[in-house]
Amino acid sequence: MASAADQATALKNDGNKAFAAHDWPKAIDLYTKAIELNDKEPAFFTNRAQAYIKSEAYGYAIADATKAAELNPKFVKAYFRRAVAHAAILRPKDAVQDLRKCVTLDPTNKDAKLKLAECQKIVRQLNFYAAIEVGDEPSAAEGLDLNSMTVEPDYDGVKLGEEITQEFIDDMIERFKSGKKIHRKYVYQIVIAVKKIVYEEPTMVEMKIPDDVKLTVCGDTHGQYYDLMELFRLNGRPSEKHWYLFNGDFVDRGSWSTEIALLLYAYKWLRPSGMFLNRGNHETDDMNKVYGFEGECKAKYNERVFKLFSESFSALPLATLIGTRYLVLHGGLFSDDNVTLDDIRKVNRHAQRQPGQSGLMMEMLWTDPQTAPGRGPSKRGVGMQFGPDVTKRFCEKNGLDAIIRSHEVRMDGYEEEHDGKCITVFSAPKYCDQTENRGAYINIGPDYKLDFHQFDAVPHPPIRPMAYANNSLMSMM
Known part of the structure; x- marks a missing residue:
């Protein structure tokens, strides 16, 4: 009989197939079963985090990516997935922190560098909007003849x-x-x-x-x-x-x-x-x-x-x-x-x-x-x-x-x-x-x-x- 670790890997592979077929709920279920058999493999958590992102369960994705980072503090993918989920719920400052971690761990990661620069730009824009926001702007219909x-x-x-x-x-x-x-x-x-x-x-x-x-x-x-x-x-x-x-x-x-x-x-x-x-x-x-x-x-x-x-x-x-x-x-x-x-x-x-x-x-x-x-x-x-x-x-x-x-x-x-x-x-x-x-x-x-x-x-x-x-x-x- 296959070991628990082997069974977990097989379930993860099935989860990858469901993910490729765009069946996010099935992929999540299979990754979850893999984690139940082996909760020490960070890739299982980052895979499930990605399926959660696709199904817009960004809070769960953040939790999974965090667990993956705890299991392997040098796992770049964990911080990147968490950054994606933070960005999706409009928390670019948190995304910036995770992307900085990605770049620190892997200075050659061009994708993380690019995303970091983009997120930093968004943060600057949001700070600018907050600074100039006024309470009661006139209606956009004003002056429209x-x-x-x-x-x-x-x-x-x-x-x-x-x-x-x-x-x-x-x-x-x-x-x-x-x-x-x-x-x-x-x-x-x-x-x-x-x-x-x-x-x-x-x-x-x-x-x-x-x-x-x-x-x-x-x-x-x-x-x-x-x-x-x-x-x-x-x-x-x-x-x-x-x-x-x-x-x-x-x-x-x-x-x-x-x-x-x-x-x-x-x-x-x-x-x-x-x-x-x-x-x-x-x-x-x-x-x-x-x-x-x-x-x-x-x-x-x-x-x-x-x-x-x-x-x-x-x-x-x-x-x-x-x-x-x-x-x-x-x-x-x-x-x-x-x-x-x-x-x-x-x-x-x-x-x-x-x-x-x-x-x-x-x-x-x-x-x-x-x-x-x-x-x-x-x-x-x-x-x-x-x-x-x-x-x-x-x-x-x-x-x-x-x-x-x-x-x-x-x-x-x-x-x-x-x-x-x-x-x-x-x-x-x-x-x-x-x-x-x-x-x-x-x-x-x-x-x-x-x-x-x-x-x-x-x-x-x-x-x-x-x-x-x-x-x-x-x-x-």
């Missing part, structure tokens, strides 16, 4: 007047499919109109499904425009009798984020009470600066467009209550059992534009479920995790059947956890062209029964994910 802005005669799309039309949206969908843009005047009109609409909505929107209406709940779409088109092809586009709720993370990572944001906003303008938009953790300035949306806005339009989107994102509701049955929010539940729906209603999102490092807004955008009871540290390194008992108490206290959240890839596109009281839905299949996951959406009728549907990714033009991202950090992943 839309009436005098002309659309060039050679613009070949449908014209937009004072109000949005279905004809304009249909034309915009086709323009975006063929790689065209809409005129920046129309971008300004759409974003400004929708900011006004969502600003007036409550922090927790409360809606009921009429007898003749179907509601579709979608999770993260992350700039995967062609996959959103596939979802609409299979399930139908938004209409008077077919409402949609998009549960955050419309933007970043995928390279058609402006197209998705503009399309969802156009539908919101056309039917304010039939298109619901929750804020996600990627509808925030710090994520947009790194994960691509800011760069995409500037590349396709201009900086003002990004600033207008930023203002509109901070005005988005944080949750939607469907009937009295389902609370839909991007991340999850809270560090305090006493939080109620009333507490969510009272969150003043207009006073606190960005979620920060603590508080209800941050937890609503960032937390994740766990299988163990109670609460635990976040696998992401941001927020925390909540167990089935936490979910059960919250639902019982607030008279809910379940919470519906997004925020995490699920290989089947959705997952029912915590005895069916915590449901995750994710609508970006083959996420970032790297993860072999399906996408999903949930249809809910007037009977409030959940009807799950899965779909697969479709081909898209040859533009890689995060093509507009801050490459100084993204090239590390």
Whole structure:
């Protein structure tokens, strides 16, 4: 019979095969089994750390890389993996420390030297932004005279007047499919109109499904425009009798984020009470600066467009209550059992534009479920995790059947956890062209029964994910 060490090596090799097939959960499981048989091999921990990075469990990756460095303080890969995870959760100062260690241990490591210089540049930029930050900047819409802005005669799309039309949206969908843009005047009109609409909505929107209406709940779409088109092809586009709720993370990572944001906003303008938009953790300035949306806005339009989107994102509701049955929010539940729906209603999102490092807004955008009871540290390194008992108490206290959240890839596109009281839905299949996951959406009728549907990714033009991202950090992943 093979020794424990040999069995562990075989499991690690199987983990490498699963990793090569982009099945991160399977790779993590196999590396974990290898570690259970042999917890003295640092490479097992750095391999699992890399799989955690791919599945965005950056907190777990940091823990594994730290363990590898403890087992072998001269293991360059351990510090490099930890630097990558620190950079991913926007801690470039910590990444700089680890990269310095890499260079000290291996002065010939060109990759570590390059990444160190890039991270040091990011730190300097962040220090500069912090130094010049002012409290109440004027709106990016100030001084924007839309009436005098002309659309060039050679613009070949449908014209937009004072109000949005279905004809304009249909034309915009086709323009975006063929790689065209809409005129920046129309971008300004759409974003400004929708900011006004969502600003007036409550922090927790409360809606009921009429007898003749179907509601579709979608999770993260992350700039995967062609996959959103596939979802609409299979399930139908938004209409008077077919409402949609998009549960955050419309933007970043995928390279058609402006197209998705503009399309969802156009539908919101056309039917304010039939298109619901929750804020996600990627509808925030710090994520947009790194994960691509800011760069995409500037590349396709201009900086003002990004600033207008930023203002509109901070005005988005944080949750939607469907009937009295389902609370839909991007991340999850809270560090305090006493939080109620009333507490969510009272969150003043207009006073606190960005979620920060603590508080209800941050937890609503960032937390994740766990299988163990109670609460635990976040696998992401941001927020925390909540167990089935936490979910059960919250639902019982607030008279809910379940919470519906997004925020995490699920290989089947959705997952029912915590005895069916915590449901995750994710609508970006083959996420970032790297993860072999399906996408999903949930249809809910007037009977409030959940009807799950899965779909697969479709081909898209040859533009890689995060093509507009801050490459100084993204090239590390």
